[in-house]
Amino acid sequence: MKTFSKTDVGRKRETNQDYVYARTKPVGKLPNLFAVADGMGGHNAGDLASKCTVEILEREIEESTETNIKDIIRQAIYKANEKIIEMAERDSKLEGMGTTLVVATIVHNMIYFANVGDSRLYLINHTITQLTKDHSLVEEMVRLGGIKPEEARNHPDKNIITRAIGAKEGVEPDFFEHSLKKGDIILMCSDGLSNMIEDEEIFQIVKSGRDVVEITEDLIETANENGGKDNIGVVVIEPLADEVSIC
Numbered sequence: 001m002k003t004f005s006k007t008d009v010g011r012k013r014e015t016n017q018d019y020v021y022a023r024t025k026p027v028g029k030l031p032n033l034f035a036v037a038d039g040m041g042g043h044n045a046g047d048l049a050s051k052c053t054v055e056i057l058e059r060e061i062e063e064s065t066e067t068n069i070k071d072i073i074r075q076a077i078y079k080a081n082e083k084i085i086e087m088a089e090r091d092s093k094l095e096g097m098g099t100t101l102v103v104a105t106i107v108h109n110m111i112y113f114a115n116v117g118d119s120r121l122y123l124i125n126h127t128i129t130q131l132t133k134d135h136s137l138v139e140e141m142v143r144l145g146g147i148k149p150e151e152a153r154n155h156p157d158k159n160i161i162t163r164a165i166g167a168k169e170g171v172e173p174d175f176f177e178h179s180l181k182k183g184d185i186i187l188m189c190s191d192g193l194s195n196m197i198e199d200e201e202i203f204q205i206v207k208s209g210r211d212v213v214e215i216t217e218d219l220i221e222t223a224n225e226n227g228g229k230d231n232i233g234v235v236v237i238e239p240l241a242d243e244v245s246i247c
Contacts, residue, residue, distance in 0.1 A: 001106065001242060003034070004212040005235040008220045010192055011228030017046035018190045018233030019099075021054045028062040029072060030105045036119045036233045038190035040164065041097030049084055049099040053165050056080040057103060069112045070175050073103060077114065077165070077173050084166035098166030101173075102132060102188050106239045109180045114173040117161045119233070120194055122187040123178060128203040131176055135163035159191070185215070186237040192230035196223035212236045 005022040009015070017039035027033040035054050039046030060076035080101075088094045100117025113121050118134040133139065137160040141147045147155065163171055185206055197205075197219065205222060209215030216236045223232050 001032070001240070002212050002238040003236065004216045005034075006216050006220060007234070008224065008228075008232045010231050011224050013231055015044075015047055016231045017041075017050055017099075018192065018231040019047070019050035019054050020188075020233045020235050021058070022235050022237070023058075027058060028064050029067065030061055030069065031107055033058065033061065033103070033105055034186075034188060034235050034237060035101065035103040036188045036190055036235055037165075038100040038117065038119050038192070038231070038233060039097070040099065041094065045088075045094045045097030046099070048087075048094065049097040049166055052087065053080045053084060053099050053101060056083050057101075069105065069107065070114075073105070073112070073114050074173065074175070077101065077103070077116065077171070081165050081169070081171045085169065088166060098164040100161065100190070101165050104186070104188065104237075106180070106186075106237070109240065110177055111180055111186065111239065112175070112177045114175045116171055116173045117164050118194075119190050120188070121176075122189075122199075122202070124185045124187060124203060124206045125181070125183050128199050128206075130199070131178055133174060134161075135174075136161050180239050182240050184239060185212075186235075186239060187219075188235040188237075189219075190231065190233035192228075192232040193219060193223050193234055195230065196226040196228065196232075206236075212238055 005020040021035040037050035039050030100119040102115040102119040104113035115132040
């Protein structure tokens with residue numbers, strides 16, 4: 001497995017509220033752990049929300065007594081949500097803070113992942129496929145047929161999310177699992193990347209990159225060249241990079 005992660009403040013923001021995490025060694029019962037969180041709130045609240053959410057997630061997974069992968073991640077997300085709400089209630093300066101979250105673990109040739117909000121997980125091989133589903137107002141409009149998918153990208157309400165860590169009690173993540181094969185690349189990112197680069201251009205950058213480091217750097221550079229209107233958080237994983245193909 002090969003991975004690289006990085007955040008960038010972008011061209012328009014003064015603070016970086018994105019937080020990325022990539023660990024290829026075991027975290028509790030999980031063999032590895034990857035996460036991207038995109039914070040929201042006041043001057044300090046957004047970066048605190050994203051950082052604390054991932055730190056709580058890591059700790060809860062490390063200490064979990066659950067044995068099912070989904071249960072391990074689900075309970076950790078529940079706990080992170082509770083803690084972020086508690087922090088905001090104790091300090092008025094943190095009122096309204098929250099964060100998106102996409103989290104994943106890879107077990108053999110399977111990836112298990114969950115998301116809250118509009119940070120995404122893509123699978124890239126011969127094509128690019130967004131495997132997560134955005135929890136956003138515009139995505140709901142697309143699902144209900146109110147607007148066409150191609151209209152969603154530039155819709156004035158595209159940044160309104162319908163779920164977030166810290167927004168309310170009982171937040172419910174969506175869970176997914178997907179089989180992996182040799183040559184697959186996983187991209188996890190905040191909307192600071194996906195709003196700045198069309199999926200087809202993301203695909204071309206990933207396929208032309210020499211390695212996960214170059215891919216990550218090129219994605220961030222392109223997002224900034226396209227305007228860099230938000231913080232950019234990226235995790236790139238080549239999960240089966242060291243696997244030997246048997247014909």
